[in-house]
Amino acid sequence: MSNSVEFSSLGLPESLLSALSAMGFTSPTPIQAQAIPFMLDGHDILGEAATGTGKTAAFGLPALAGIDPRQRAAQMLVLAPTRELAIQVATALEEFAVNMKGMRVTTLYGGQPYGPQLRDLERGTQVVVATPGRLMDHIRRGSIELDSIQCCVLDEADEMLNMGFLEDIEWILEHLPDQTQMALFSATMPNQIRRIAERFLKDPKHVKIASDRTQKANIVQKAWKVSGLNKLTALERLSETLDYDAMIVFVRTRNDTMELANHLNNMGFKAAALNGDMSQQQREHTVAQLHKGKINILIATDVVARGLDVPRITHVLNFDLPMDSESYVHRIGRTGRAGRSGEAILFARPRELRQLRFYERSTGGTIEMMEMPTAEELGKHRVAKLSVELAECVAQTDLAEMTGMLQEMAEQNELSMEQLAAALLFQRQRSKPLKPKADPAPRFERGERGERGERGERGERGERRERKPRPDIQWDTYRLEVGREHGTQVKDIVGAIANEIQLESNYIGQIRLHDAHSLVQLPAAMPADVLSKLKSVTVRSRPLAAERTNEVIEPRPRREGGRDDRRGGFRGEGRRRDGDNSNFRGRRDGENSNFRGRRDGDNSNFRGRRDGDNSNFRGRRDGDSNFRGRRDDDGQRGRRRDNDSYGNR
Known part of the structure; x- marks a missing residue:
């Protein structure tokens, strides 16, 4: 038509x-x-x-x-x-x-x-x-x-x-x-x-009516991979920085609606819960409040995924992913209705990213990956918002009385007006700092553990843990003037680089610690201003003083026998060793009291083939003791035995 x-x-x-x-x-x-x-x-x-x-x-x-x-x-x-x-x-x-x-x-x-x-x-x-x-x-x-x-x-x-x-x-x-x-x-x-x-x-x-790509273009779909920040912090950050009129946040359980709504209200946002435990009168009142603009954020379960049509809704946020693609379609359909535009955002843990292609198939659209606003960007947003509020207050309010009070305070305390204004600004921003603390370093994932007790991301554990940098990046090697003798660990270097120059962990390559310095791989052709900032970054109270170097990060040598030989414990995979060892697995000739494998000698705990005297033996052996397997001598068990006792004959 x-x-x-x-x-x-x-x-x-x-x-x-x-x-x-x-x-x-x-x-x-x-x-x-x-x-x-x-x-x-x-x-x-x-x-x-x-x-x-x-x-x-x-x-x-x-x-x-x-x-x-x-x-x-x-x-x-x-x-x-x-x-x-x-x-x-x-x-x-x-x-x-x-x-x-x-x-x-x-x-x-x-x-x-x-x-x-x-x-x-x-x-x-x-x-x-x-x-x-x-x-x-x-x-x-x-x-x-x-x-x-x-x-x-x-x-x-x-x-x-x-x-x-x-x-x-x-x-x-x-x-x-x-x-x-x-x-x-x-x-x-x-x-x-x-x-x-x-x-x-x-x-x-x-x-x-076939899927209309033009209509679906009215709803921009985005996804944030949960990393670094937890989902609750990310929700707070988006609630503060997104340019929305009204927003629905979908969660999985009724209890979550109440907890998140209470948390956002305590943070100063106008939020309310909507779930099946509420009476019909309460639900109708909540929706009416959303229509009137007295509520800006609605935390809801799928009970409202179908049927809720509020023109003010410009954003839909999937705090928890829906159970199926059809539910996702109906969720994001709460915005962008009747020709209006909207935006749908979802939080996806690494193991949930595969769901995105099913959502794309169901909607006929594309889900773009997005980044969460950084702490620095959040601070700039707060400063800009406060600046506008103060300017509006100056334009719309008679401040003569307040100005007189400030002048009187300044004279009594021998302070300047700027000092008093700075003090008031400091008091104002205590609950929401104008310069928030830097975000935590992105962590390497081994599964997950969310804020509700699911399996979670683990951080660095020092050099023993092999990093998995992106294979599609060309690397440059940098020398950092911190090392083991300064108490430096790999996680210190990762955290400092990630926080100060906002570099994700998979863009940090191999790291090697030496006594007085360290080597790290970073993406080639990094901007000059980023490198300049990196020079002044400190670890263990020492500046990194990062400089490109031609030094090569050698692969770590493979330890002989898997683990070191401390406490007489040797584990080899098919390796042979001659010597005296009390805890040995592998092939060895010598005296050993705890041995699995082939060995010629005296052993009191032996599994494998051995010619000798052994009191606890499984396998083939010619000797006298507790025997399982084939043996030609006097023993308790065996496939064949030529002697006075009964075996398997």
Whole structure:
């Protein structure tokens, strides 16, 4: 459908067109442009389109066009999977029908008292938006009659299927008149949904909207690899630096919503939790607060992933990744709706990065990797924000009295105005420092352990741990004037370089410590200003004085026998050694009291082949003692023995 199509050309009545014009809508979305004419002609509709494509108007406008407001009976029924979606649909239908005098819209869902719902139904309502469970209760009570329903809509049918409403939906649809117009809308079309369509829809028109790359471009998708900072610190930093109007942060558990909301509130942000443990009244109040701008950050579980449509939401942050790609699609669909732009950010631990390609496949978009604002950038942001606040205060406030008080303080304490201003600034920034502490050094990962007890990243453990720098980088070697005699460890060098010049750990190559100096590999062609800064970086109170060098970092020599020979403990892999050793594995000729392998000599604990006297032996041996294996002599066990005792013969 061409973008030049307007609502006025679709055959809608003037009352609806004027409402759309007042709302600022002139051009329909693709799903609206295709579905509205079919429904106005009386066809059943099977609509397949992703969330955020305008499905509510696609079925709501043509269905409202066929309603007679003078008839006080239910003529339109919309089934929705969740309370939030039911409320959203009802609100949208009320806005569309604002010029239809006498039109009433009633919402029926669980968690709300029956009294108000019963009163609305008794007064007479033309439009009913309901969740399946509560609608079934009213049907059984006899408080609602479906005989006059002219149009029935199943919204988000796949979600109702996922929530176990299949049998309930079939039971409800069986109570509808045969002539009822049916519209089924779903983001996906599994076989069970198709079976419902085949059973209850009459020769439906299939309207399918393919993934629209242009529309998806309205939602910029980004991912941050969790490293260096924990997720809570990263959330704080984004909450402070992102340019957002309102933001939803998705977490996995109800308890997390409360903890994060409380934490952000204590940090000075306007945050609130939304989860299934809250009463319906509390949830409605929270969403209303978000609409009004009294809440800027909503911490939520997937209970609101479908149906929540707040124009203020410019950002969606996946603090915890969703269970599947479909949930991810619905989460990020809370922003960038109806042609608006938005941004979706996800926090992914290293082991979760593989999920990104599935999300890209589901959305038809690209997820860009992003970096978290550094401590230095956070400080600059705070300074800039405070500068604007102070300038606005000077412009909008009469500060004559405050100026006089400052002058009096300055005279009494023999201080300058600048000193007093600096002291006030210092007091102001105590809770949020204008120069935050430098970020911790990026750590090398061996699995993970998050802030909630999962397996976590480990830092350097000195030289014994082999580093894994990026193989695609050309390296230069630098000499640093710190070494072992100064108490320097590898982790000191990594931390200093990473913090001071903001260089990730995988951009730091091999490191070798010597007595008075150290060698480190850094990326070739580093900017001059970065190298200049590196010279003054200190480790153990000594400047690195970094200089390029032609010295070569030699591979570490392999230790003989695996481990050193301390405490008489030698472990070799197939190595032979002659000598006296009390703990030996391998082949050796000599006297040994704890030996596994082949050896000729006297041994009291021996496994392997040996000719000699041994009291504890497994293997082949010619001797006298405790024997397992083949032996020709006097022994307790063996495959064959020519002597007085019974063996295996």
